[in-house]
Amino acid sequence: MIRRFGVLMATAALAAVSQAQFGAGGWSFECIDPQNTAPYSTDYGFNLIENELMRISVGASGTVTYGGQNGPCYAPTARTLDAAGRFAFQVGNLGSVQSNFDDDMALTFGAPTDPVGDYVFARILKGDNDGAGSALFGDGGLRVTYVGASRRYIVASWNDADVDVECQVRLLGDAARMRWRMTNLAADGQSYGLLFSCLPGMRTGNGVFDSESGANQAHTTRFSATGNPKQTPEGYIGVSDLPGQRPIRTERRHDLRSLRFPPYMQFLFGQTNNYGLRVDNIPPAETPDATGTDLIKVGNHTTTSFGNNINLRVFGDNAPIPAEEADVFINETTFVQRFPVATVGPGQQRTIVHYVRSSWSVSDYADPYTVVVDAPKFLATDPNDPQSFAQNPFTVRVYIDNQFADVDKEVPLNNAQIRLFLPDGMTFPTGETGTKTIGSIPANGIGFVDFQVEVDENLAGAQKLRVNVIAPPGAEKNLEANMVVSPTPRLPLPAGPSLVTLPYTFEDSSFDTILGLQAGVDFQAFRFDPLSNTFRPAESAERGRAYWVLPTSDLGNYVLPNAVPPTDSGAGGLSITLQQGWNLIGNPYPYPVPAAQVNAVYADSPETVFSLNQLVSQGVVSSSLIYWDRSDGGTGQYKFESSSNGTFQPHVGYWVFSNGFRPVRLIFPPVFQEGLPNSGRSVDDGFVQSDRNWRLELAVRSAKGIDSQNFIGQVRDAQQAKILTTPEPPMAPSAAAALSIKNPENTNLDLSRSFSARVGREEWKVSVNATEAGEYTVTWPNLPSVTRAVRLRIKDEVTGESRDLRASSGYTFRVSEPGTRLFTVTAEPGGSSRPVIGNVVVSRPTRDVNAPVTVQYALSADALVTVRILSGTGREVFTVSRGRSEGAGENSVTWNLQDNANRAVAPGVYRVEILAETPSGERVRRIVPVNVVR
Numbered sequence: 001m002i003r004r005f006g007v008l009m010a011t012a013a014l015a016a017v018s019q020a021q022f023g024a025g026g027w028s029f030e031c032i033d034p035q036n037t038a039p040y041s042t043d044y045g046f047n048l049i050e051n052e053l054m055r056i057s058v059g060a061s062g063t064v065t066y067g068g069q070n071g072p073c074y075a076p077t078a079r080t081l082d083a084a085g086r087f088a089f090q091v092g093n094l095g096s097v098q099s100n101f102d103d104d105m106a107l108t109f110g111a112p113t114d115p116v117g118d119y120v121f122a123r124i125l126k127g128d129n130d131g132a133g134s135a136l137f138g139d140g141g142l143r144v145t146y147v148g149a150s151r152r153y154i155v156a157s158w159n160d161a162d163v164d165v166e167c168q169v170r171l172l173g174d175a176a177r178m179r180w181r182m183t184n185l186a187a188d189g190q191s192y193g194l195l196f197s198c199l200p201g202m203r204t205g206n207g208v209f210d211s212e213s214g215a216n217q218a219h220t221t222r223f224s225a226t227g228n229p230k231q232t233p234e235g236y237i238g239v240s241d242l243p244g245q246r247p248i249r250t251e252r253r254h255d256l257r258s259l260r261f262p263p264y265m266q267f268l269f270g271q272t273n274n275y276g277l278r279v280d281n282i283p284p285a286e287t288p289d290a291t292g293t294d295l296i297k298v299g300n301h302t303t304t305s306f307g308n309n310i311n312l313r314v315f316g317d318n319a320p321i322p323a324e325e326a327d328v329f330i331n332e333t334t335f336v337q338r339f340p341v342a343t344v345g346p347g348q349q350r351t352i353v354h355y356v357r358s359s360w361s362v363s364d365y366a367d368p369y370t371v372v373v374d375a376p377k378f379l380a381t382d383p384n385d386p387q388s389f390a391q392n393p394f395t396v397r398v399y400i401d402n403q404f405a406d407v408d409k410e411v412p413l414n415n416a417q418i419r420l421f422l423p424d425g426m427t428f429p430t431g432e433t434g435t436k437t438i439g440s441i442p443a444n445g446i447g448f449v450d451f452q453v454e455v456d457e458n459l460a461g462a463q464k465l466r467v468n469v470i471a472p473p474g475a476e477k478n479l480e481a482n483m484v485v486s487p488t489p490r491l492p493l494p495a496g497p498s499l500v501t502l503p504y505t506f507e508d509s510s511f512d513t514i515l516g517l518q519a520g521v522d523f524q525a526f527r528f529d530p531l532s533n534t535f536r537p538a539e540s541a542e543r544g545r546a547y548w549v550l551p552t553s554d555l556g557n558y559v560l561p562n563a564v565p566p567t568d569s570g571a572g573g574l575s576i577t578l579q580q581g582w583n584l585i586g587n588p589y590p591y592p593v594p595a596a597q598v599n600a601v602y603a604d605s606p607e608t609v610f611s612l613n614q615l616v617s618q619g620v621v622s623s624s625l626i627y628w629d630r631s632d633g634g635t636g637q638y639k640f641e642s643s644s645n646g647t648f649q650p651h652v653g654y655w656v657f658s659n660g661f662r663p664v665r666l667i668f669p670p671v672f673q674e675g676l677p678n679s680g681r682s683v684d685d686g687f688v689q690s691d692r693n694w695r696l697e698l699a700v701r702s703a704k705g706i707d708s709q710n711f712i713g714q715v716r717d718a719q720q721a722k723i724l725t726t727p728e729p730p731m732a733p734s735a736a737a738a739l740s741i742k743n744p745e746n747t748n749l750d751l752s753r754s755f756s757a758r759v760g761r762e763e764w765k766v767s768v769n770a771t772e773a774g775e776y777t778v779t780w781p782n783l784p785s786v787t788r789a790v791r792l793r794i795k796d797e798v799t800g801e802s803r804d805l806r807a808s809s810g811y812t813f814r815v816s817e818p819g820t821r822l823f824t825v826t827a828e829p830g831g832s833s834r835p836v837i838g839n840v841v842v843s844r845p846t847r848d849v850n851a852p853v854t855v856q857y858a859l860s861a862d863a864l865v866t867v868r869i870l871s872g873t874g875r876e877v878f879t880v881s882r883g884r885s886e887g888a889g890e891n892s893v894t895w896n897l898q899d900n901a902n903r904a905v906a907p908g909v910y911r912v913e914i915l916a917e918t919p920s921g922e923r924v925r926r927i928v929p930v931n932v933v934r
Contacts, residue, residue: 026090026104026105026106026111026112026113026203026205027106027109027110027111027112027113027114027201027203027224028112028113028114029113029225030072030073030203030224030225030226030227031066031067031072031073031074031110031114031222031224031225032064032065032066032072032225033065033067033068033069033070033071033072033078034225035068036065036068036078039064039065039066040062040063040064041062041063041064042062043061043062044061044062044063044064044083045059045060045061045062045083046058046059046060046083046088046113046114046115047060047145047146047147047154047156048112049147049151049152049153049154049171050092050171051092051171051173051401051446052092052093052094052095052446053091053092053094053095053173053174053358053372053399053446054089054090054091054092054171054173054174054175054176054357054358055089055090055091055092055111055112056087056088056089056154056169056171056176057087057088057089057090057111057112057113057114057115058085058086058087058115058145058154058156058167058169059082059083059084059085059086059087059088059115059116059138060083060084060142060145060156061083061084061141061142062082062083062084063080063081063082063083063116064080064081064083064114064116065078065079065080065081066078066079066080066081066117067079071223072223072224072225072227073222073223073224074222079117081114081116081117081118082116082117082138083114083115083116084138084139084140084141084142084158085121085122085136085137085138085139085142085156085158085167086110086115086116086117086119086120086121086138087108087115087120087121087169088106088108088109088110088111088112088113088114088115088119088120089106089107089108089111089120089176089277089356090104090105090106090107090108090111090112091103091104091105091106091107091205091275091358092104095275095358096275096358096360096361096374097374097395097397097450098360098374098375098376098394098395099273099275100206100208101204101208101210101269101273101275102204102269102273102275102360103205103206103208104204104205104206105202105203105204105205105208105269105275106201106202106203106205107200107202107276107277107356108120108198108199108200108201108202108277109199109200109201109220110201117308118197118199118301118305118306118307118308119198119199119201120197120198120199121136121137121138121197121305121308122136122137122167122180122194122195122196122197123135123136123137123194123195123197123308123310124136124137124163124165124182124192124193124194125191125192125193125194125195125338125339125340125341126162126163126190126191126192126341127190127191127341128191128341129193129294129295129338129340129341130312131195131310131312134195134310135160135163136308137158137165137167138156138158139158139160141158142156142157142158143157143158143159143164144156144157145157149407150405150406150407150444151405151444152170152171152403152405152444153168153169153170153171154168154169155167155168155169156169159185161185162184162185162186162190163182163183163184163185163186163190163192164182164183164185165180165181165182165183166180166181166183167179167180167181168181172365172370172401172403173361173363173365173370173371173372173399173401173446174357174358174361174363174372174399175355175356175357175358175363175365175370176355176356176357177353177355177365178196178353178354178355178356179351179352179353180194180351180352180353181349181350181351182344182349182350182351182352183344183347183348183349184344184345184346184347184348184349184350186346187346188346189343189344189345189346190343190344191341191342191343191344192341192342192344192350193338193339193340193341193342193352194338194339194352195310195336195337195338195339196336196337196339196354197304197305197310197334197335197336198279198334198335198336198356199219199220199301199305199332199333199334200219200238200267200276200277200333200335201217201218201219201220201222201332201333202217202218202219202238202267202269202276203216203217203218203224203227204216204217204269209228210230210269210270210272210273211272212270212272213230213232213270214228215228215229215230215231216228217229217230218230218237218238218268218269218270218276219237219238219240219267219332219333220237220301220331220332220333221237221331221332222332230269230270234249234670235249235329236249237330237331237332237333238267238268238269238270238276238333239266239267239268239269239270239271239274239276240265240266240267240298240330240333240335241265241266241267241268242254242260242262242265242298243262243263243264244260244262244596245260245262245596245597246597246669248298248330249329249330250325250326250327250328250329250330251297251298251299251300251303251314251315251325251326251328251330252296252297252298252299252314252324252325253295253296253297253298253299253312253313253314253317253322253323253324253325254295254296254324255294255295255322256292256293256294256295258324260324261281261296262281262296263280263281263282263284264278264279264280264281264282264284265278265279265281265296265298265335266278266359267333267335267359268359274359274360274377274378275358275359275360276358276359277356277357277358277359278356278357278358278359279335279337279354279355279356279357280354280355281293281296281337286362286363286364286365286366286479287353287355287365288366289353289366290353290354290355291339291351291352291353291354292339293337293338293339293340293354294338294339294340295312295337295338295340296335296336296337296338297312297313297314297335297336298330298333298334298335299311299314299315299326299330299334299335300315300328300330300331300332300333300334301332301333301334302332303315304334304336305334305336310336312336312338314326315328316328337354339352339354360374360377361373361374362375362467362479362480362481362482363479364477364479366477367403368402368403368404368411368473368474369400369401369402369403369404369413369441369471369474370399370400370401370403371398371399371400371401371467371469371477371479372398372399372401373396373397373398373399373465373467373479373481374395374396374397374398374399375394375396375397375465375481375483376391376394376483377482377483377484378483378484378486379391379392379394379455379483379484379485379486380486381486381487381488381565381590383565386488386489386563386564386565387457387488387489387490387559387561388457388488389455389457389485389486389488392454392455392457393429393452393453393454393455394452394453394455395450395451395452395453396420396450396451396453396465396467396481397448397449397450397451398418398420398448398449398451398467398469399446399447399448400413400416400418400438400441400446400447400448400469400471401445401446402441402442402443402444402445402446402447404443404444405443405444410442410443410444411443411473412440412441412442412443413438413440413441413447413471413472413473413474414439414440414472415437415438415439415440415472416437416438416441416447416469416470416471416472417435417436417437417469417470417471418435418436418437418438418449418467418468418469419434419435419436419467419468419469420434420435420451420453420465420466420467421434421465421466421467421468422434422453422465423463423464423465424459425455425456425458425459425463425485426453426454426455426456426459426463426465427453427454427456428451428452428453428454429452429453429454432451432452432453434451436449436451441471453465455485457488457490458488458490458492458557459485460485460486460487460488460650460651461484461485461487461592461649462482462483462484462485462592463482463483463484463485464480464481464482464483465480465481465483466478466479466480466481467479467480467481484591484592486590486591486650487590487650487651489504489559489560489561489563489565489590490557490558490559490560491549491557491558491560491651492556492557492558492630492651493523493549493551493554493555493556493557493558494551494554494555494556494630495551495552495553495554495555496550496551496630496635496636496734497548497549497550497628497635497636497732497733497734497735498548498549498550498551498628498630498636499546499547499548499584499627499628499652499653499654499732500546500547500549500586500651500652500653501543501544501545501546501547501585501586501587501588501650501651501652501653502514502541502543502547502560502563502586502651503543503565503566503586503587503588503589503590503650503651504543504560504563504564504565504566504590505543505563505564505566506541506562506563506564507562508562509540509541509542510539510540511523511525511538511539511540511541511547511549513562514541514560514562514563515558515560516561517551519537519539521552522551522552522553523549523550523551523552523555524537524548524549524550524733525537525538525539525547525548525549525550526538526547526548526550526733527545527547527548527584528582528583528584528730530578530579530580530581530582530583531579533581533582535548535730535733543566543574543586543588544574544575544576544585544586544587544588544668545576545584545585545586546584546585546586546652546653546654547584547653548653548732548733550733550734565590566588566589566590569589569590569591569670572667572668572669572670573667573668573670574588574667574668575665575666575667575668576588576665576666576668577603577663577664577665577666578621578656578658578663578664578665578666579658579663580658580659580660580661580663581657581658582655582656582657582727582729582730583655583656583657583658584653584654584655585653585654585656585666586648586651586652586653586654587648587649587650587651587652587668588668589650589668590650590651591650592647592648592649592650593647593648593668593669594645594646594647594648595612595625595641595642595643595644595645595646595647595648596611596612596613596644596645597669598611598612598648598666598667598668598669599611599612599666599667599669600612600615600621600664600665600666600667601664601665601667602660602662602663602664602665603662603663603664603665604662604663606665609667612643612644612666613643613644615664616643616644616723617719617723619659619722619723620658620659620660620664621643621656621657621658621659621660621664622643622656622657622658622659622726622727623642623643623644623723623724623726624640624641624642624643624726624752624753625640625641625642625643625646625648625654625655625656626638626639626640626641626654626655626656626726626729626752627639627641627649627652627653627654627655628653628732634705634706635704635705635734635735635736636705636732637705637706637707637708637709638655638707638708638709638729638732638752639709640709640726640752640753643656648668655729655730657726657727657729689785689786689787690787691787691789691790692714692715692716692759693713693714693715693716694713694714694786694787694790695711695712695713695755695782695786696711696712696713696780696782696783696786696792696805696825696827697709697710697711697780697781697782698710698711698712698739698741698766698778698779698780698825699739699778699779699780699781700737700738700739700768700776700777700778700779701737701776701777701779702736702737702770702774702775702776702777703736703774703775704736704737705735705736705737707735707737707738707739708781709752710728710739710740710741710752710753711724711752711753711754711755712741712753712754712755712764712766712825712827713754713755713756714755714756714757714758714759714762714790714827715755715756715757716757717757718757720755720757721755721756721757724753724755725751725753725754725755726751726752726753727743727749727750727751727752728740728741728749728750728751728752729752731769731771735771736770736771736772736774737768737769737770737771737776738768738769739766739767739768739769739778740752740766740767740769741753741754741764741765741766741767742764742765742766742767750767759829760828760829761826761827761828761829762826762827762828763824763825763826763827764824764825764826765822765823765824766778766794766822766823766824766825767820767821767822767823768820768821768823769819769820770815770818770819770820770821771818772818773815773816773817773818774814774815775812775813775814776812776813776814776815776821777810777811777812777813778794778810778811778812778813778823779809779810779811780792780805780809780810783805783806783809788918789829790827790828790829791804791827791828791829791862791918792804792805792806792825792826792827793805793825793826793862794811794823794824794825795823795824795825795826796811796813796821796823797821797822797823797824798813798821798822799813802887803885804862804864804885805825806864806885807864807883807884807885808885811823835859835860835861835863835916835917835918835922835924836859836860836861836924837857837858837859837860837914837916837924837925837926838857838858838860839856839857839858839890840855840856840857840912840914840926840928841855841856841857842854842855842856842912842928842929842930843856849933849934850897850904850934852894852895852896852897853894853895853897853930854892854893854894855867855880855892855893855894855895855912855914855930856890856891856892857890857891857892857914857926858889858890858891859886859887859888859889859891859916860888861888861918862885862886862887862888862918863885863886863916863917863918864883864884864885864886864916864917864918865881865883865884865885865886865891865914865915865916865917866879866881866882866883866884866913866914866915866917867879867880867881867893867912867913867914867915868880868912868913868915869895869905869910869911869912869913869930870910870911870912870913870927871910871911872908872909872910872911874911876900877899877900877905877910878895878898878899878900878905879900880893880894880895881893886916895912895930897932905932906932906934907932907933907934908931908932909929909930909931909932910929910930910931910932911927911928911929911930912927912928912929912930913925913926913927914926914927914928
């Protein structure tokens with residue numbers, strides 16, 4: 001289908017027209033006193049451009065008066081607000097295809113007919129970044145404003161004595177691209193930047209109300225003529241999402257140096273109705289022309305931007321180092337982005353580009369066409385039937401917005417091909433196809449296609465949908481849409497051990513009833529008792545706890561027919577107590593929960609609340625969440641996830657180690673997941689290998705499984721070494737082997753990860769626990785990523801055999817009965833020293849002309865050695881050894897006077913080549929002659 005753009009210029013004479021056109025949605029006339037017969041000045045006007053996804057308004061001139069003695073919005077004092085240079089944003093008449101909730105929804109206060117006042121505006125920074133000498137864009141009136149002939153953009157220009165500023169607001173799919181060009185009018189160099197302030201006051205259109213709260217406006221508690229503000233008992237007036245934090249309720253200020261600086265910000269109506277706007281602070285790939293910010297603030301309108309004056313500090317803060325938050329609730333959300341100053345020469349220009357866009361889309365805005373992908377961010381289960389999904393099939397819509405719109409330069413996009421690639425577990429229904437074509441999209445037009453997608457009810461977790469678009473003559477584009485699929489009450493239960501948790505309620509919580517099977521016959525279930533440090537049979541299941549379940553046969557994705565999803569996901573508060581030592585816990589909700597959002601208190605003194613991250617940094621809780629992974633189809637192995645940036649996944653059990661002597665109570669937060677109804681996999685730990693910051697993975701493999709992700713290493717900081725060091729979890733039931741590292745500080749507590757901050761030679765005692773007779777192999781799979789500036793060796797303490805880790809990929813040994821095998825792994829610097837080959841002697845032990853030749857040589861350092869016999873022309877005749885690990889000192893090899901085909905060589909002069917290579921890659925070669933006489 002094809003859509004076109006609209007354009008409107010509203011003046012005082014057209015105010016009634018604009019009300020009729022947009023009265024079904026937004027803030028039109030919501031803050032105007034009914035007794036005021038002339039709220040708009042005679043010169044009031046604004047420009048507007050729109051498509052079905054977005055409306056953009058830019059104030060041109062005049063004023064509007066809000067409120068009065070009895071309100072609405074402001075009472076008893078009215079506010080008269082300027083329009084020149086102000087902005088407003090609203091969803092178009094369609095918005096996301098996933099719901100009609102956001103159709104015509106205002107994204108900012110005043111939208112669409114009143115781009116006025118201190119709701120959405122900009123200040124031009126001059127000289128420095130503190131804003132003291134900044135100028136209000138539009139102050140005193142605009143120099144010129146107009147809608148481009150293509151109806152694609154609005155231009156507003158303004159100047160003062162030393163700077164001319166042109167703002168072009170361009171409509172691209174579901175986004176407004178704001179381009180600021182600042183021309184230096186002064187005779188010398190000046191520094192210019194930008195402060196952009198926005199009140200994302202949202203208001204639904206077409207009589208739509210939030211089904212759970214009854215609200216029709218969010219992010220402002222201001223009472224309008226027909227408004228019902230959103231406000232939860234917890235103090236949320238909408239969702240302000242700064243990644244890495246819980247949705248915020250209190251004021252925040254983060255600069256680029258802060259670990260909490262958000263790459264983007266989303267302001268949503270709510271969780272279930274997760275529609276709103278997004279702004280980027282660090283430009284993502286989809287906006288390659290955007291400018292980055294160096295500071296953001298989210299706070300109350302009255303203390304942040306009231307009267308067009310911007311305060312970059314949180315409420316009440318005047319400390320030398322600005323605070324990052326203030327403990328005051330936000331009752332009218334406002335955010336500020338700072339684009340720092342840069343020097344501009346006389347007569348020169350500086351350009352700043354940023355985007356205001358929809359929160360629900362995945363898009364690519366690069367010219368000459370925009371692609372907007374509209375797919376669900378969250379697929380929830382059906383509240384009336386938890387074994388199925390609420391939307392199945394669901395719709396994926398892909399828009400193509402043709403930006404070839406300049407007058408006399410229009411170009412259609414012909415035969416645009418859109419392909420949708422699905423992850424495993426998602427399919428196209430019968431008759432649906434994954435490739436669709438739009439015959440022609442005219443210049444300045446939007447075309448779209450819809451795909452229907454079905455989901456297997458066994459699918460759960462984070463999924464990626466990939467979209468490929470080829471729209472000649474534009475370049476090919478590829479986009480990825482992430483969505484989370486809520487698990488249905490089904491547990492993957494293959495034969496053998498599975499570590500699971502059950503985030504549901506049951507009328508009868510016994511495992512026999514939950515599974516409909518007989519314990520001891522069809523399965524075994526175990527819980528872990530941290531007080532006795534032992535496994536015990538588990539008779540019943542409790543939310544928040546994890547259990548080992550061992551079916552005697554493969555049960556596949558086993559349906560839990562009587563499971564009822566919890567009703568407290570949106571409220572949170574469920575707590576889990578950690579005793580000293582190992583604890584088996586699980587996510588009490590069937591939705592992912594970031595570990596960073598979990599809080600904790602000491603059970604015996606709960607007056608102080610800590611974040612889980614704080615307890616990790618204090619050494620109270622281990623830095624890893626450890627789970628049992630069976631994704632490779634085998635019997636499983638432990639995998640590790642960071643306690644700081646990991647995620648508690650639903651249905652997955654975790655080992656958590658508590659070092660404290662006092663019980664710790666973990667408190668799970670309200671679940672924040674976009675699209676979560678009834679609301680109110682493994683993350684990379686970011687370890688970077690270097691010469692002084694390295695880790696080596698050690699694994700042991702048997703015929704029945706593998707234990708991997710055990711690490712030894714050296715880091716620069718003692719605190720980091722302490723945090724990274726992790727105890728070894730108890731062996732899984734029926735596991736064949738486990739590798740652990742001895743703890744030099746506690747002989748009763750082995751480690752799975754052991755790090756040191758000491759410089760120089762380091763040694764680790766490594767133990768392999770073999771539960772049955774057989775062959776076992778110790779490997780070091782990530783060795784290529786470990787710096788070559790360190791030499792690594794492993795020694796079998798039973799046989800005394802020692803080898804350089806870089807000389808082979810593993811070490812195999814056999815045991816005749818269950819037991820432990822002890823190894824020593826050493827690391828020492830000096831791997832970069834250049835080896836020296838000396839004292840080379842070629843000899844025969846007897847006078848027999850057919851006797852083998854012995855080659856003796858000395859090495860100055862450990863090295864990998866290759867010895868070859870070459871002909872007089874340099875051709876390889878025989879390889880005596882290749883890449884053999886040799887220690888420093890005297891070494892020798894023997895040549896039996898044969899070639900590589902095991903044939904006796906002819907008499908003559910040959911050459912012995914000795915090539916030595918250190919772990920760092922340094923090489924040295926020695927060649928000596930040898931005379932063969934027959």
